[in-house]
Amino acid sequence: MGKYKRADRIAVISMTLCNDPCKLYSLGFFAEMFDTAKSTISEDIEIVGSALAQNGGGTIVTVTGAAGGVKYLPIPGRAQVDAFVNKLCGEISQRGxxxxxxxxxxxxxLEDPRYAARIGEILALPYNRSNMPDFVITIETKGIPVALMTARALGxxxxxxxxxxKPLYGSLITTNYISGSTKEIETMSLPKRAxxxxxxxxxxxxYMRAGGSIRGIKEMMAEFGAMVVGVGVVMAxxxxxxxxxxxxxxxxxxDEIDEENxxxxxxxGNYGDYL
Amino acid sequence: MGKYKRADRIAVISMTLCNDPCKLYSLGFFAEMFDTAKSTISEDIEIVGSALAQNGGGTIVTVTGAAGGVKYLPIPGRAQVDAFVNKLCGEISQRGxxxxxxxxxxxxxLEDPRYAARIGEILALPYNRSNMPDFVITIETKGIPVALMTARALGxxxxxxxxxxKPLYGSLITTNYISGSTKEIETMSLPKRAxxxxxxxxxxxxYMRAGGSIRGIKEMMAEFGAMVVGVGVVMAxxxxxxxxxxxxxxxxxxDEIDEENxxxxxxxGNYGDYL
Known part of the structure; x- marks a missing residue:
């Protein structure tokens, strides 16, 4: 590995942090990568952090101490969030x-990775600085892409x-819930080890109508002795x-359904109350 | 927006490209963002590209012409791919x-975003420079995270x-397939507009055992008049x-199942033949 200039290091550090949101990288990791002093890396990271702060593309968080380091949080600004949600509302209101x-x-x-990624970043916003969950949970199928991207944004x-x-998953915990679409009592399951x-x-x-599936997930979590830090949905x-x-x-x-047309x-939605 | 130095611009350009793999950004987009000349941006991007090339974290591709620009392809090097697959094999071989x-x-x-992202980058490798697909397709449920991340890596x-x-999806195309786990004839469906x-x-x-589900997806695509550019699985x-x-x-x-223990x-797997 040759000698890197500051601009080179900044390009690689930016990409590395950005590729793995919320993952803590020690200064030593980059110092070794570039065969340079930690103090130099520290200056590099300060430049990355202030450039991002000026630009609104996310935040670099420094964790001090022996187990410390830096991580990238994908935090879109409020204006970006509103612009994206407006666009989403426009798409959803389209005929057909x-x-x-x-x-x-x-x-x-929901299955477009760009939409899913941005939705995930926004749904993660109330939780990426404090009240951080240990996992994101959803119920199959349509919510999986946005839930995965929320999990990615939170690391x-x-x-x-x-x-x-699912008989192939070993020991299961099951719970019942009322399906919003069929109004019938349904079962959901998770492996005991999950x-x-x-x-x-x-x-x-x-998607949430009356909230039956989400209440089912809450009850499932209670069966595991797990705590709910919050609930986020794309559409209600x-x-x-x-x-x-x-x-x-x-x-x-x-809001309203105009069946005739x-x-x-x-x-x-109410996301503004949570940002 | 204040005046940016080169290092600042490089941090923001790197993050922007990296956050949206395969998305083409015009030089004008960045020139406007930083209130500077396209030639300056072009130099910045050359620095980002060569730093990445030296580091192995991906590739910057320049598309020339009026509709041209630059995009980031997440292309892990062969050594990174092998190291990751070795780790994956180790995980899968664990007791229990x-x-x-x-x-x-x-x-x-499969549901860990970091694993899913790296798997998606690898499964995308044979297709992100040529033979690019218009979409990635899978069947619910367990493959969705890796398929989404493959789609993300390809943009x-x-x-x-x-x-x-699924009666709620409007007009459907359906096809039948033999389920690997139940050996029974099952049905899969997609909205006609998909x-x-x-x-x-x-x-x-x-996961692929005999390939029944994947053959089902192939037949589904034939019903739509769509072409298959390739098939990728995590495990076979x-x-x-x-x-x-x-x-x-x-x-x-x-390879082998030791039921007693x-x-x-x-x-x-055979991925080396495709890289």
């Missing part, structure tokens, strides 16, 4: 997304509750007003 | 992962085939040797 049963077609958005694993009983008692989980889902319907859970952050509210009115 | 029916418990790895959307018939005729798709899944079993599909790239081969022998 309203299906039978007032269901809204959004998989093309924690994702846990996916399965619908029904969560340890005392761990803290952030519940993420794509305005009706029913009374949800089965008390607190949740939403990016988009689905096949349109849905989408507006900014 | 072998379940009944020779099923291997891997959701803790294309993900499409998730659903098991069974794929356009002539589009090119990369099939990604977490050595047995049966005869698969229902001809060509696939795998990271890990599950609850162990599985995992070795490096």
């Amino acid at each position: 997304r309203l299906m039978v049963g007032d269901y809204v077609y959004t998989v093309d958005l 924690v694993p994702l846990i996916v509750c399965r619908r029904g009983i 969560i340890r008692s005392g761990q803290r989980g952030l519940i993420i889902d794509d 319907t305005a009706e029913p007003k009374e949800k089965m859970i008390d607190e949740y952050m939403s990016l988009v509210t689905l 096949g349109l849905i009115k989408a507006s900014n | 992962r072998l379940m009944v029916g020779d099923y291997v418990y891997t959701v803790d790895l 294309v959307p993900l499409i998730v085939c659903r098991r069974g018939i 794929i356009r005729s002539g589009q090119r798709g990369l099939i990604i899944d977490d 079993t050595a047995e049966p040797k005869e698969k229902m599909i001809d060509e696939y790239m795998s990271l890990v081969t599950l 609850g162990l599985i022998k995992a070795s490096n």
Whole structure:
């Protein structure tokens, strides 16, 4: 490895931090990589941090002490968040997304890695500086991409509750919940080894109507002795007003359904209260 | 926005490119951001590119012409790929992962965003310079995180085939396949609007035994008039040797199952042939 100039080091440090959000890198790691002094790396990182602070693309956090180091948090600014949510509302309100049963077609958005990544960064915002969870949890299927990207933004694993009983997973914990779409009692399951008692989980889902699935996930977590640090959803319907859970952050509210014209009115959710 | 120094610009350019793999940014975009000349930005980007080339963290590609610009491709070097796959084999071979029916418990790895991201980068490798797909396609559930991260590394959307018939998705295309675990004929479905005729798709899944699900996805794509550019899986079993599909790239081969001791022998898959 040749001698690096400051600009070279900054390019590599920026990319390394950015590729692994929330992962703590010691100054020694970079000092060794570039065969230079920790004090030089420390100056490099200060430059990266202030450039990002000026630009709004995220934050560099320094953790002091023997086990210390630096990490990158993908923290979009409030203006970026609002602009993105406005765009999301515009997309969702487009003609042709309203299906039978007032269901809204959004998989093309939820499964787009760019949308999912930005949604994940926003849903992670209330938790990446304090109240950090040990894991993100969701229920299959449509919420998995945004839940994974939320977990990525927080540097924690994702846990996916399965619908029904999965006999191949060894010992399971199961719980029942009321499905929002079928109104029937359904079962969800998780391997017993998935969560340890005392761990803290952030519940993420794509869509909430009455909140039955999310209440199911909460009950599942209680069975494991795990704590809920929060609930975040991409979309929540305005009706029913009374949800089965008390607190949740939403990016988009689905206000009104105009079945005659096949349109849905989408507006900014309550996320502002959490930022 | 204040005046930026070179080191500041390089930090922000690196982070911006890295946050959105395969997205093409024009030089004008950065020139405007920093209120400077395109030639200056061009020099900055050359520095970022050569620092990365020296370090092995990825590649900066310059696209010339009026619609040109630069993009970041997350291209791990061969040594990094081998080291990661070795680690993955070690994890999979650990005691306690072998379940009944020779099923291997891997959701803790597949749902970890760091593992999923690196797996996605590797599965994307044969396709990010040429033979680029229009989308990545998988079937729910366990393969979704790695398929999403493959799509992210390629800068294309993900499409998730659903098991069974999803009545809420509007008009559907359905196809049948033989499930590897139940040996029964199952149905998968996709909304008619999900794929356009002539589009090119990369099939990604977490696990392949005989290849029934993947053949199902291939048949599904044929129904849409879409082309398969390739197949990539995280793990493939050595047995049966005869698969229902001809060509696939795998990271890990599950060689032998030692039921008495609850162990599985995992070795490096055939990915070397594709890199």
